[in-house]
Amino acid sequence: MVKGLGAAALTGSAAIRSRSARAQDKADVVVLGAGLSGLQSALLLEELGYSVLVLEGRDRIGGKVLTHKMPNGFVELGGQTIAAGYGRMRDLAARTRVELFDYLPRVMMDGAPVLALDQKVIAKTDWAGSPQNPFAPHNRDKMPWELASGVLAKHNPLADPGDWSDPKSFNLDVPFYDFLKAQGLSDAEIKLSYNTNVGYGTSAHDVSALMMFFIQSWNKQQSEGAPNMFGAPGGNTDIINGMAKELSTEVRLNQEVQSIDLSDAGVEVGCANGSRYSAKIAICSFPFSTLKYVDISPTLSGAQQQAVYTLPFMKITITVLETKEPFWVNDGLGPMTWTNGPAGIITGTRYGESDDVNALVSWTRGHDAARLDRLGPEHAKALVIQELEAARPAAKGKVKAVHYHSWGMEPFSAGDWAVFRPGQISAFRSEMANPHGRLFFCGEHTAVSNRGMEGALESAERVVFEALDRI
Ligand SMILES: Cc1cc2nc3c(=O)[nH]c(=O)nc-3n(C[C@H](O)[C@H](O)[C@H](O)COP(=O)(O)OP(=O)(O)OC[C@H]3O[C@@H](n4cnc5c(N)ncnc54)[C@H](O)[C@@H]3O)c2cc1C
Structure with missing residues (x-):
């Protein structure tokens, strides 16, 4: 009821x-x-x-701002990056006497992840010719995380982010899937480049294209400035x-x-x-x-x-992995991994004073996050590690899950950011x-x-x- x-x-x-x-x-x-x-x-x-x-x-x-403190530093489990255009947040930091610092190098967002599909690494140089690459010939050189986002950036019809709330734009309040199809993407391309590690909704079908246009144009506006991402030290x-x-x-x-x-x-x-x-x-x-x-x-x-x-709220689950040894030095592939399984996107974090990566953070979203929620924390942590180790054998025995946080299971959040379904904005x-x-x-x-x-x-x-x- x-x-x-x-x-x-x-x-x-x-x-x-x-x-x-x-x-x-x-x-x-x-x-x-x-x-x-x-x-x-x-x-x-x-x-x-x-x-x-x-x-x-x-x-x-x-x-939804939550810093997880660790013996040598911290990992942000919630709101983390403060973009250059966040006037209010930057003012608030000054008012609370917090001097912001350049956050990007700390969370390694300045580097590209390793691609691991079905638990197998595919080198960037092999991707265009890989049998697992479902992209059309003119898209084959794009990595999975680049295709849908690139199409969105190139063909976003909003002149100004604020136009999303103007009734004149409501004809765009349709499934994001429709927009991607209209730009010529196939179902297989949409599945890999949007639905996998989905940022909003559970697939391109249940998110409004108008919301995506707003977010893309707003993000662009926010990050005009250098350095363009800040955090509290x-x-x-x-x-x-x-x-x-x-x-x-x-x-x-x-x-x-x-x-x-x-x-x-x-x-x-x-x-x-x-x-x-x-x-x-x-x-x-x-x-x-x-x-x-x-x-x-x-x-x-x-x-x-x-x-x-x-109104739906995004499901997202975070697993913090302590690394006993930098296995990415051994396999020479870098610390970050983009998977199409329950480990989601694994980023590297340099916390504390260290210049080295000293923790990995797995971000699982959408249906995969819901699946981890159903399994419960212990099974979920094991599954994340199992997937990483299967894709990157050098990681075997070198990582331990030290923290697990499901925003979907938090009774006072029951999800993360709001996602407008097609038709809901209008x-x-x-x-x-x-x-x-x-x-x-x-x-x-x-x-x-x-x-x-x-x-x-x-x-x-x-x-x-x-x-x-x-x-
Ligand atoms: C994983 C993650 C990553 C993020 N990354 C970024 C980022 O990089 N940059 C960015 O700008 N934003 C980011 N965000 C979003 C940002 O953190 C949120 O938009 C923002 O903190 C929301 O603030 P709020 O006050 O609207 O809501 P909330 O922080 O959700 O505040 C609502 C409060 O109400 C309380 N509450 C709810 N129900 C009840 C109840 N029945 N009784 C009593 N209390 C209740 C909650 O406990 C909570 O404290 C991220 C969020 C998450 C979770």
Whole structure:
């Protein structure tokens, strides 16, 4: 059953009154979620002189910004690269006294991975003539990760990234598959160059071409600058911690929000542990993948309700591999591997002070991530290592999985970034973050001009302006 519909209809004003009687804490604004967008909203409101309470379901702040500390350094498990065009993020880093550094060499994104299909390495020089290469003659020299992305970059019809939200562009809100086919790609080409290690959705069929056009043109705009990718030297969580320190009250952790009751007088928020909070308004930063389990009364309706219940969030699972020996020196192939199996894309990381690669990070996405989720962490880690060792025998016995993180299985994320399916931008994008009485919405998924961390901050600015009239 779709949570919230029936239940919300049953919880009338009597239920709201009984909940009010138990309200524990009051503020002008209750901010739901202590990720980037929630914390930024809270900081902006405090600067304007309002009292704010921030509630967070996890036992930590940061949401999808999560730095995993290791004995000699760290690996980012969530938001990592801050592009040159991220004005808000760069300003925030300065405000929290974090000096950003050039991140690209650290995560080796400046190098090309080794291609391993069906657990066999294919040298770049052999690829064009390989029987496993399904590309048409004029595409055979392109590596799998270059073809669909190259076609997208070359034929993107959006003049400006912002055009994605203009109804005049809605004729482009069709499957990305249709666009790739129209550019002459075969099914086999699409399968290998988009559906494998898919960045958005589970295949080109279930992602909107319009969203892909927006992301490609926005990415291009963001990375015009050099060096063009930044990170915090101690991990991006340092920025988050700096934000929390600036707040006048501590974030309330372990507050799993289950209900939001709205009336003319204000808002009441109920948590799984029985705590109640009241405020004049609420700002909710939850991704829709978790918001859909919250009982909002009166219930959402129309296009907004459709958005909350149906907007997909990407599945992504990360396995951190400690390397006992640099096996890539022995096989001479470099540390990174691009596979078409459950190990996904394996990147190299130089953490701490080291100039050498000292950890590998496997990024598994889409259906493969869902498969790892079903297997559970121990089986999943073993499978990732098994695939790497099969493709690169020099790795045998040289790698150990030291950390595993499934964003799909995290109850307070239930996925990673928002992915608009074909038709969803036209169906609900312009209405999905509309205020609902005294309840306002922010979060990366509601951003219009940006994505990722910059989008989360953009959404915070928008929601604070919207909310000012009602406080
Ligand atoms: C693997 C990965 C890589 C990424 N890489 C990049 C990158 O390189 N560059 C970039 O710009 N962005 C990147 N991102 C995206 C970026 O991290 C996010 O867009 C951004 O952090 C989202 O912030 P947010 O505030 O919108 O949402 P969130 O961080 O999800 O915050 C929402 C908060 O609400 C809480 N919450 C949810 N439900 C409840 C509930 N019922 N009760 C109480 N609390 C609840 C959550 O715990 C969370 O703290 C990446 C993300 C991931 C996961």
